[in-house]
Amino acid sequence: MGVFYCRPSYLVDQREHSERSVAERRSRESELASNTEYRVLRAAKLPLSALASRAVDETHDIQPMPVLPGLDGIEQRSWQQFLGCSLNLVAALNGYLKGTHNLSIRDVLLLELLSRPNRRAHRLCALAQALRVSQGQMATQIRRLEGLGWVTRSPSKRDPRGILPRITSEGHTRLQAVLETYAQGVRAHYLDQLQHEQMVSLVDSCRRINGSLTVQG
Numbered sequence: 001m002g003v004f005y006c007r008p009s010y011l012v013d014q015r016e017h018s019e020r021s022v023a024e025r026r027s028r029e030s031e032l033a034s035n036t037e038y039r040v041l042r043a044a045k046l047p048l049s050a051l052a053s054r055a056v057d058e059t060h061d062i063q064p065m066p067v068l069p070g071l072d073g074i075e076q077r078s079w080q081q082f083l084g085c086s087l088n089l090v091a092a093l094n095g096y097l098k099g100t101h102n103l104s105i106r107d108v109l110l111l112e113l114l115s116r117p118n119r120r121a122h123r124l125c126a127l128a129q130a131l132r133v134s135q136g137q138m139a140t141q142i143r144r145l146e147g148l149g150w151v152t153r154s155p156s157k158r159d160p161r162g163i164l165p166r167i168t169s170e171g172h173t174r175l176q177a178v179l180e181t182y183a184q185g186v187r188a189h190y191l192d193q194l195q196h197e198q199m200v201s202l203v204d205s206c207r208r209i210n211g212s213l214t215v216q217g
Contacts, residue, residue: 065084093182093185097178097185100181101174101177101181103178107141107145108178108182110131110141113127114166119157123162124139124165149168149171151171152166153165
């Protein structure tokens, strides 16, 4: 059996890695010390897992969170938690729908729009505007769903030169099961995490933000 010798450069790398780990841990502890919930847990001598399960684990730390200039601590955390929650929630729901029906949230929203009787709202420009995507992205999405048998295209009665997408009979039949899966995911990942008062507060906050964006748009 051969003998393994550590090169000096290897030992230096190991030492630097250890020093970086210590520095990162101290930085994290300093950040936690400014967290009110952390201080409460420490005062009650509770394990940090109680905090991790409610904060760190919920956001999964998968998205970059830059420190934005001009924002104080509360403003920074408010935006970071909102952005992290939004990204993680959409990712979780997309994964749930993808695994069950091979569809994304945007696919479900499109199919639900196409299931409505107003054919004028099925024009490519109207659909793209409703889902906040470009017409090119919408055309690609429709072609994908067409290939899966959910959607077909037919001439417009008002304008024979225009081709409008429509949901197929099979798509109509399958859509209800998709919406049920979607609702289950929303309840598990979103509604069940909130109390009624928190839902009401969140509705008001989102209404304010959406109202501001509508005015600016």
